[in-house]
Amino acid sequence: MSAQDSCLSLIKYLLFVFNLFFFVLGSLIFCFGIWILIDKTSFVSFVGLSFVPLQIWSKALAISGILTMGLALLGCVGALKELRCLLGLYFGILLLLFATQITLGILISTQRMRLERRVKDIVMETIQNYRSRPEESAAEESWDYVQFQLRCCGWNSPRDWFNIPSLISNESEVHRVPCSCYNSSATNDSAVFDKLSFPQFSRLRPLARPRHSTDLCVVPANSNIYNEGCARSLQKWLHNNLISIVGICLGVGLLELSFMTLSIFLCRNLDQVYDRLARYR
Numbered sequence: 001m002s003a004q005d006s007c008l009s010l011i012k013y014l015l016f017v018f019n020l021f022f023f024v025l026g027s028l029i030f031c032f033g034i035w036i037l038i039d040k041t042s043f044v045s046f047v048g049l050s051f052v053p054l055q056i057w058s059k060a061l062a063i064s065g066i067l068t069m070g071l072a073l074l075g076c077v078g079a080l081k082e083l084r085c086l087l088g089l090y091f092g093i094l095l096l097l098f099a100t101q102i103t104l105g106i107l108i109s110t111q112r113m114r115l116e117r118r119v120k121d122i123v124m125e126t127i128q129n130y131r132s133r134p135e136e137s138a139a140e141e142s143w144d145y146v147q148f149q150l151r152c153c154g155w156n157s158p159r160d161w162f163n164i165p166s167l168i169s170n171e172s173e174v175h176r177v178p179c180s181c182y183n184s185s186a187t188n189d190s191a192v193f194d195k196l197s198f199p200q201f202s203r204l205r206p207l208a209r210p211r212h213s214t215d216l217c218v219v220p221a222n223s224n225i226y227n228e229g230c231a232r233s234l235q236k237w238l239h240n241n242l243i244s245i246v247g248i249c250l251g252v253g254l255l256e257l258s259f260m261t262l263s264i265f266l267c268r269n270l271d272q273v274y275d276r277l278a279r280y281r
Contacts (some may be wrong), residue, residue, distance in 0.1 A: 008269055012079045015262045020077030021169065030065025033058045034083055045088045075259065079266065084100035087267040091260055098256045105249070111273055120231070123155045130178070131166040131216050144180040150237065152230035158221055160229070179269040 010240075036058035071093055078086030108115060125141045148154055154160030154177075161167060161177040168176075219225065 010070055011262050011266050012082065015079040015259070015266065016076055016266070018259065019072040019079065021072075022152070023069055023072035023076060026065045026068030026070075028065070028066060030062050035061075035064060036061070038101075067073060075263065083253040084270055086265050087263050087270075091267065094256050094260045096261070098253065098260070100137030101249070101253065101256075104190045120155055123230075124160065127154065127160050127164060129165050130161075142225055143179055147180040147226070147230060150230055150233040151183070151226050152228050153177060153226040154229050155231050158225055158227060162221070166216065176218040177221050179217040179219055182219050183226050195256040223269040233261075 004116055025099070037055065071090070074086050074090040077083065078090050094144050122139075123143065131137070158177055158181060161181070162175045167178075
């Protein structure tokens with residue numbers, strides 16, 4: 001066996017092993033998404049996300065797992081069987097993904113202000129229509145979860161929640177905000193926790209359970225709530241995790257470039273191997 005044949009064999013099995021790993025990873029992601037769909041109750045109590053957004057994320061995970069498995073299967077079979085058509089398709093899909101990621105990165109960098117305004121408009125619309133459309137509550141529950149996790153209230157400040165029709169009380173002139181704005185670490189008042197009815201807040205205090213189930217959970221704005229808006233909290237989170245985000249993006253990009261290089265090198269050099277075999281016949 002020549003040095004070139006040995007090199008091609010090494011590349012073939014490297015490509016096969018790497019794609020086999022990603023096939024297993026895609027299988028785990030797919031099974032994780034299906035497990036969330038099947039066993040919602042225990043997962044809701046664990047992560048604190050409500051049912052409707054949880055269904056969206058679980059379906060997204062399942063679809064991502066299937067796509068990862070499909071792409072990895074192309075690479076595995078194409079490398080092991082030395083099929084140029086599959087290797088070419090594998091290279092084309094990776095190139096498309098890489099180009100899409102580069103395009104998204106450029107758009108996010110150049111259109112950042114427009115993107116921020118768009119996100120602000122979506123959030124403010126969600127706040128303005130809070131609990132006014134019970135059949136379309138996924139965005140509202142997701143925003144509740146964001147406020148709860150980032151320890152913030154409203155987009156700019158808690159004042160964004162003032163004068164929202166669904167939160168206005170006829171019994172009192174005190175402004176009210178959703179329970180996701182409540183700062184649980186600032187007080188030990190159990191009365192507030194007894195109002196909580198959303199599953200995403202049930203882990204605030206395991207021993208406290210709502211005495212009755214309601215569709216709306218609110219607290220007075222003059223109580224212990226988060227005073228910082230989520231826009232500032234999101235900026236802090238992005239700033240604190242910028243290195244990790246950039247590192248992950250670079251790592252994914254380098255992996256894609258490596259796989260593309262291996263696949264196109266193997267695909268192009270298979271012609272020379274087949275030509276030598278044809279001459280020996």
